[in-house]
Amino acid sequence: MLKEKIIQRRPGILTYGITPPKAGEPVEKIREIAVRQVERIKGLPIDALILYDIQDEKERVSAARPFPFMKTLDPALYSRDYLSGLSMPHIIYRCVGKYPPEELAYWVESSREKSLYSVFVGAASKSQTVTMSLSQAYELVPHGDEHFLLGGVAIPERHLTKKDEHLRVFQKMEQGCRYFISQAVYNVEASKNFLSDYYFYCQEQEVPMAPIVLTLTPCGSLKTLQFMKWLGVNIPRWLENELVHSRDILDRSTQLSIKAFTELMQFGAEKKIPIGCNVESVSINKVEIEASIQLVKEISRLMTSQYKVDQD
Numbered sequence: 001m002l003k004e005k006i007i008q009r010r011p012g013i014l015t016y017g018i019t020p021p022k023a024g025e026p027v028e029k030i031r032e033i034a035v036r037q038v039e040r041i042k043g044l045p046i047d048a049l050i051l052y053d054i055q056d057e058k059e060r061v062s063a064a065r066p067f068p069f070m071k072t073l074d075p076a077l078y079s080r081d082y083l084s085g086l087s088m089p090h091i092i093y094r095c096v097g098k099y100p101p102e103e104l105a106y107w108v109e110s111s112r113e114k115s116l117y118s119v120f121v122g123a124a125s126k127s128q129t130v131t132m133s134l135s136q137a138y139e140l141v142p143h144g145d146e147h148f149l150l151g152g153v154a155i156p157e158r159h160l161t162k163k164d165e166h167l168r169v170f171q172k173m174e175q176g177c178r179y180f181i182s183q184a185v186y187n188v189e190a191s192k193n194f195l196s197d198y199y200f201y202c203q204e205q206e207v208p209m210a211p212i213v214l215t216l217t218p219c220g221s222l223k224t225l226q227f228m229k230w231l232g233v234n235i236p237r238w239l240e241n242e243l244v245h246s247r248d249i250l251d252r253s254t255q256l257s258i259k260a261f262t263e264l265m266q267f268g269a270e271k272k273i274p275i276g277c278n279v280e281s282v283s284i285n286k287v288e289i290e291a292s293i294q295l296v297k298e299i300s301r302l303m304t305s306q307y308k309v310d311q312d
Helices: 002-007 027-041 075-082 101-112 134-138 156-162 165-174 188-205 222-230 237-244 249-270 286-311
Strands: 014-018 048-051 090-095 116-121 148-154 179-184 212-216 275-281
Touching: 014 027, 014 286, 027 075, 048 075, 075 090, 101 116, 101 134, 116 134, 148 165, 156 165, 156 179, 156 188, 165 188, 179 275, 188 212, 188 249, 212 249, 222 237, 237 249, 249 275, 249 286, 275 286
Parallel strands: 014 048, 014 275, 048 090, 090 116, 116 148, 148 179, 179 212, 212 275
Antiparallel strands: none
16 A cells, blocks of 8 residues: 555555664564564555664754764664564665665665655764765665655754755656655644645646655653654654653653644645555653654554545
């Protein structure tokens, strides 16, 4: 269903995002982690599993990183060698600036054997040393290729200050991106502003809209909240107060995420914007992982109800 939803620009894409285990871990421990992940994920009502590619991002901000950077396994390798028990499509993130061009080109070419889904990510900052630019990486993928379904990153919060995220997305569409996955969404106003400008610009240019998959990230601690802010996630003051002063920050963040997505989904439905959802699980804390699983199920029920009504 994922390929059809992307190609036909349909709403309702639902994904679950995870980070591969740390690089350098013993093979046996990686297998144990993978077995647990497969068991949790295999029954989820999702269109795809997302596997993130991590980069340090230390050049992006001067503030100290709340959590130390730890290199992780290559997401394509982890997908291939450890997660074959998950039959749904895997969307592989690629921080393109850290790969030799010939290596990335070879991987793209391997999509001829079976369909691949990937989101290309550019440099974290202009000062970061890279092997190739995002535009150069896009050129490796034949335009309109149905074997390699290329996606891009959207950052609605960036629209608050630069007010050009819809233009960035449109440019990426022209370079071959057929769907977009956002950074964690906590600021509904920023997302609405982006979606509105995106909708009207596509109307003006007479170009069909690509699916926008909005990411929800349960926050289980003040340290996680601090880390999300370090990553550039815009969290309104009132919402931060709700989390900081909550008796159960994880439950409160989950409920606020559901409320935010419901509002954005309905906003998108009114304009026929193909909205989807990605639920992230980037914590090793069992309680936060379980909360992300329950959030997927709740979002699935919401989207099934919304889009069934639309079809009727």
